[in-house]
Amino acid sequence: MGDDILDRSSELIYTGEMSWIYQPYGRNQQRVFFLFDHQMVLCKKDLIRRDILYYKGRIDMDKYEVVDIEDGRDDDFNVSMKNAFKLHNKETEEMHLFFAKKLEEKLRWLRAFREERKMVKEDEKIGFEISENQKRQAAMTVKKVSKQKGVSYSKSVPPAYPPPQDPLNQGQYMVTDGISQSQVFEFTEPRRSQAPFWQNFSRLTPFKK
Numbered sequence: 001m002g003d004d005i006l007d008r009s010s011e012l013i014y015t016g017e018m019s020w021i022y023q024p025y026g027r028n029q030q031r032v033f034f035l036f037d038h039q040m041v042l043c044k045k046d047l048i049r050r051d052i053l054y055y056k057g058r059i060d061m062d063k064y065e066v067v068d069i070e071d072g073r074d075d076d077f078n079v080s081m082k083n084a085f086k087l088h089n090k091e092t093e094e095m096h097l098f099f100a101k102k103l104e105e106k107l108r109w110l111r112a113f114r115e116e117r118k119m120v121k122e123d124e125k126i127g128f129e130i131s132e133n134q135k136r137q138a139a140m141t142v143k144k145v146s147k148q149k150g151v152s153y154s155k156s157v158p159p160a161y162p163p164p165q166d167p168l169n170q171g172q173y174m175v176t177d178g179i180s181q182s183q184v185f186e187f188t189e190p191r192r193s194q195a196p197f198w199q200n201f202s203r204l205t206p207f208k209k
Helices: 103-126 132-148
Strands: 012-022 029-036 039-045 053-060 064-068 072-074 079-081 084-089 095-099 183-186 203-206
Touching: 012 103, 029 103, 064 103, 079 095, 084 103
Parallel strands: none
Antiparallel strands: 012 029, 012 095, 029 039, 039 053, 064 084, 072 079, 084 095, 183 203
């Protein structure tokens, strides 16, 4: 499963469903993507229960650059492209190819990636870090809310992940615990100066391995 989301990220910037091809496999797959600062999480929908998501991996955004590409034939993947863009690893040269359903959705993703890099740079300037105490508080919130709502970590509960919105106009979303805890939360308009950490819980989105 990897490290907890909180080890590196603090905000969910954008989310949506796209087609995805990853070298060297080259097979087109449908995935739900969650873009956080520093990383993007990949999930697969259950074949029967389409409202249940399975965690499939993550992409380290600090190692990748976003490449906007024109519609047409792509030589790297040998496929025809429309409303597509790539993530290119600056160290290993590996690439991920993404297809949005509409041009508007592609443009939203490109804006979201720019917002992610801007957020990372601003956090570096002010020295923003997630303290261990804040992580413990977040974990306690998960347990408390799950108990109140009758949610068990061993049970499968349908998620209600937010629909795609313009990353420049939407409220921000934040995660209160790592993916290893199988929980994602939605919050309202977080600010770096707020305390206590991550207030106003409104919705639970569980994942399955």
